[in-house]
Amino acid sequence: MSDDLTEMLAPEEKPEEKKDVTDLLLHDILTGTLPAGTWLKQIDLERRYDCTRPEVRRALDRLSQRRLVQHNPNRGYQVYELDDQRTREISDIRVILETGVADRMIANVTPAAIAELRGLARHFDEMSFRGSIMEHYDANLAFHRALLMLAGNSELVEVVAEIRQRTVSAPVSQWRTRARIEQSAREHHLMVDALEARDLPELKRLIEIHIRQAPIKA
Amino acid sequence: MSDDLTEMLAPEEKPEEKKDVTDLLLHDILTGTLPAGTWLKQIDLERRYDCTRPEVRRALDRLSQRRLVQHNPNRGYQVYELDDQRTREISDIRVILETGVADRMIANVTPAAIAELRGLARHFDEMSFRGSIMEHYDANLAFHRALLMLAGNSELVEVVAEIRQRTVSAPVSQWRTRARIEQSAREHHLMVDALEARDLPELKRLIEIHIRQAPIKA
DNA sequence: GTAACCAGAATTGGTGCCAATTTACGATAA
DNA sequence: TTATCGTAAATTGGCACCAATTCTGGTTAC
Numbered sequence: 001m002s003d004d005l006t007e008m009l010a011p012e013e014k015p016e017e018k019k020d021v022t023d024l025l026l027h028d029i030l031t032g033t034l035p036a037g038t039w040l041k042q043i044d045l046e047r048r049y050d051c052t053r054p055e056v057r058r059a060l061d062r063l064s065q066r067r068l069v070q071h072n073p074n075r076g077y078q079v080y081e082l083d084d085q086r087t088r089e090i091s092d093i094r095v096i097l098e099t100g101v102a103d104r105m106i107a108n109v110t111p112a113a114i115a116e117l118r119g120l121a122r123h124f125d126e127m128s129f130r131g132s133i134m135e136h137y138d139a140n141l142a143f144h145r146a147l148l149m150l151a152g153n154s155e156l157v158e159v160v161a162e163i164r165q166r167t168v169s170a171p172v173s174q175w176r177t178r179a180r181i182e183q184s185a186r187e188h189h190l191m192v193d194a195l196e197a198r199d200l201p202e203l204k205r206l207i208e209i210h211i212r213q214a215p216i217k218a
Numbered sequence: 219m220s221d222d223l224t225e226m227l228a229p230e231e232k233p234e235e236k237k238d239v240t241d242l243l244l245h246d247i248l249t250g251t252l253p254a255g256t257w258l259k260q261i262d263l264e265r266r267y268d269c270t271r272p273e274v275r276r277a278l279d280r281l282s283q284r285r286l287v288q289h290n291p292n293r294g295y296q297v298y299e300l301d302d303q304r305t306r307e308i309s310d311i312r313v314i315l316e317t318g319v320a321d322r323m324i325a326n327v328t329p330a331a332i333a334e335l336r337g338l339a340r341h342f343d344e345m346s347f348r349g350s351i352m353e354h355y356d357a358n359l360a361f362h363r364a365l366l367m368l369a370g371n372s373e374l375v376e377v378v379a380e381i382r383q384r385t386v387s388a389p390v391s392q393w394r395t396r397a398r399i400e401q402s403a404r405e406h407h408l409m410v411d412a413l414e415a416r417d418l419p420e421l422k423r424l425i426e427i428h429i430r431q432a433p434i435k436a
Numbered sequence: 437g438t439a440a441c442c443a444g445a446a447t448t449g450g451t452g453c454c455a456a457t458t459t460a461c462g463a464t465a466a
Numbered sequence: 467t468t469a470t471c472g473t474a475a476a477t478t479g480g481c482a483c484c485a486a487t488t489c490t491g492g493t494t495a496c
Contacts, residue, residue, distance in 0.1 A: 053451085062279070062283055073479095074478060093373060155304055261446090272480065293448080438496090444492100446489075450484085451483090452482095453481085454482100456479080457476105457477085457478075460473105462474095464469105466467105
């Protein structure tokens, strides 16, 4: 594995854009552009994202607080290497939270919400074929965010988004298999179906399957 | 409300101690020493905790990431003022999570764990009478941490600890009423009882009541 | 008397530099 | 030839200074 970050990906230069460095770095970690274990040298990040040293430091500190990168004092930062147990634990938390509010999602669902979710699910389908890995990832995020919003608890949406960011680095690589992507796309539509039919047990079952990335048994 | 932080509390000077500034500031916010809305001027914090400017800035940035302090660009940081809706939403999340793993807690419970929990519950009782507000707060934290540990999901323990920190500033002030404190202490013991009896519905009921700080109906 | 405006003070936030620690490399000795 | 030690390079992390923005108080105009 190469230690030099600059050669791994040259981000397209957009002079007018002024995004936060933390988000850029986060994205590159989540999409697997910076694989687990990579050393994040401050000098490299500075050049890579065309930003200053303090910005790099703040980004690294923030991501190490979220346990996405590991901080070795006086040695440096590296992308966190997550073990299977933590992955399973985080999935468990997500299952508990998201199935736990399934009843509220059904209670609050409206035809307009159904239409919006169908649109987002289709957008995910689209991105599966034609989009980049980032657009694909974002489309998935948008769908799940909209779905959770139905529970009427905006704090929950944030918490889940935060938790999800702790474990996607591994699954995102699994996404490279076309079969898994298409299965996810199907599951999205099935979840909307269950919502529309107000079928609580089925919705819960789908959510759990979807989070655990288990083979679907329809 | 005074704007000058230095006059609010003089922390005892311990020269040999070298704790993290973030923790110190966090503690002062959670215990209500720095009430909601207080402006956290960097120069004041620098003097208050006897640390450097970068340390203060890192602490403020970290706590603003956790949404414990609000960052107004070019204006400053202030202790977050949380509204009732957010408090309710956060409580909902905690109820879902902690009742969601109640079955696992019962499944994993051992006599040794029961003994440990009883000890921690008694320690909380003790601190209610003789401890400072901080010791009291820490005793409560220790009990709930040990309780959650039974679920066998260490990631969950961290997540709950994190989201708990988003809402305690208000309840901590409610703790000043002796009645509420004694009720909390009783609930701790009742939860251990339910655990020992392996009574799942009762345990769930107690957890929900305890989190929502509702009047107990035994 | 009140409102708008302008100057001075204070605070935030960014930039650059330097010390401390660690790593890598090469020389020396067994 | 190999292991060990020592020096040099590189990286991290802290510190001090300075620019930019905002707030405060007083003055002027209406």
